[in-house]
Amino acid sequence: MARGVYIHIPFCHQICNYCDFNKVFFKNQPVDEYIEAVGKEIEIVVKEMPEQFQKIETVFLGGGTPTALSATQLERLLQLIQEKLPMEHVVEFTSEANPDELTVEKLIALINGGVNRLSMGVQSFDEELLKKLGRTHSNNHVYETIQKAKEVGFQNISIDLMYGLPGQTLEQWEDTLDKALQLNLPHYSAYSLIVEPKTVFYIQYSKGKLSLPTEDSEAEMYGLLMNKMKANGLNQYEISNFASKGFESIHNKIYWDNDEYAGFGAGAHGYLNGQRYSNHGPIKKYMESVESGNRPTVREHVVSTTEKCEEHMFLGLRKNEGVTFKEFEMRFQVSMHEKYGDIIRQLTQQGLLIEDEIGIRLSEKGRYLGNDVFQQFLLED
Structure with a gap:
């Protein structure tokens, strides 16, 4: 929704x-x-x-x-x-x-x-x-x-x-x-x-x-x-x-939070029903599609479970509060440590992540190197 x-x-x-x-x-x-x-x-x-x-x-x-x-x-x-x-x-x-x-x-x-x-x-x-x-x-x-x-x-x-x-x-x-x-x-x-x-x-x-x-x-x-x-x-x-x-x-x-949203207009992107999509960028093409009574989407991509996990981590870690173990397990029916335990331990040892009983978040050092941290959570499907 x-x-x-x-x-x-x-x-x-x-x-x-x-x-x-x-x-x-x-x-x-x-x-x-x-x-x-x-x-x-x-x-x-x-x-x-x-x-x-x-x-x-x-x-x-x-x-x-x-x-x-x-x-x-x-x-x-x-x-x-x-x-x-x-x-x-x-x-x-x-x-x-x-x-x-x-x-x-x-x-x-x-x-x-x-x-x-x-x-x-x-x-x-x-x-x-x-x-x-x-x-x-x-x-x-x-x-x-x-x-x-x-x-x-x-x-x-x-x-x-x-x-x-x-x-x-x-x-x-x-x-x-x-x-x-x-x-x-x-x-x-x-x-x-x-x-x-x-x-x-x-x-x-x-x-x-x-x-x-x-x-x-x-x-x-x-x-x-x-x-x-x-x-x-x-x-x-x-x-x-x-x-x-x-x-x-x-x-x-x-x-x-990696939650769903709708995108309207030429070149807009959205995320609905587990699909990421984008609209026609050229205004004329966008308008022609709408005028014909159709959705003006040019690309649709069903997001896999692995991609959802990755997105949840690298988007959620942008927030100061980070990502909670409870939310991750509720969404994906697997514990964060089972999925990413080695990566979390490695990044924590490097001083880039902070882990407590609630979840993980970037350290101050990690904020400077955010993109490097996020990249570690991109797994091969």
Whole structure:
């Protein structure tokens, strides 16, 4: 049964140099028609498997950039979501946003449409680094937009930050963290840059024209991040996420708990009935499929028991609380030690895992080497 719903809005007014998500320039796109197609897809899927949508806890608008839409377009999208999805159990409704696109009209449309959480892509408070990233907002946009959001009624506001950026120094990162924390928000996410294929940064990197911080420098940045967040009373509840009590992202926790969720929109991914699936990415193909009355899926994969075990471990270990022995055994009818005992002992001896009577979790050292730890739980089928 789906705990969450992700809805993809693939339109952007500016394409960032690091972004590899499914997106297109907003101009000359069939935006209004796309919104109607999303509504129709939701209707098709909910009608096909109503039992999957009885207790949705979260809805998440991602992209692309949902706030690239006009206020009128946002109103229509949110109207369709409210009409087509069973929303009575939804406690968290998030929209991603760009600081320079959130007008008061859009903020009102979002809050009136049921959105109660904003996730803003800030990335840095160094305006030269923002230009390198291809971002169009300024620091003033961030300050003004957060103030407007609070005045409209948003209390649950998160911002995304990035480190390990081209030419970024520890001092620049510290300044960004200080400015971010001065906003006194209840939630922060911070991610190290990954140079993904099919991005501007990847082209620059492959030509030797992208100067990135060393691994040691990036580790210093991560350590500074954890220390600053802790000093400001924010709990690190996942490798890259920090929150005041009660403001942890419920939607993201669905992913880390390896629970099921539906994905709607062009290029969206979902996990329903033990199957992972993805939709057509090209907007035209997506819309044609929906208009013909079909689910617009292009790939479906039945997740094997071994894969479910692996995913449960490497996703669950992202959380500070880690993975419990009880939950693992309930899901898979085998003890975690029977499946992974040697690996757990080895990683514990290396100081990368902590084990107690409840379960296992990453040590502080393990957080720095998370990907290395996760890889150990990928077994051959």
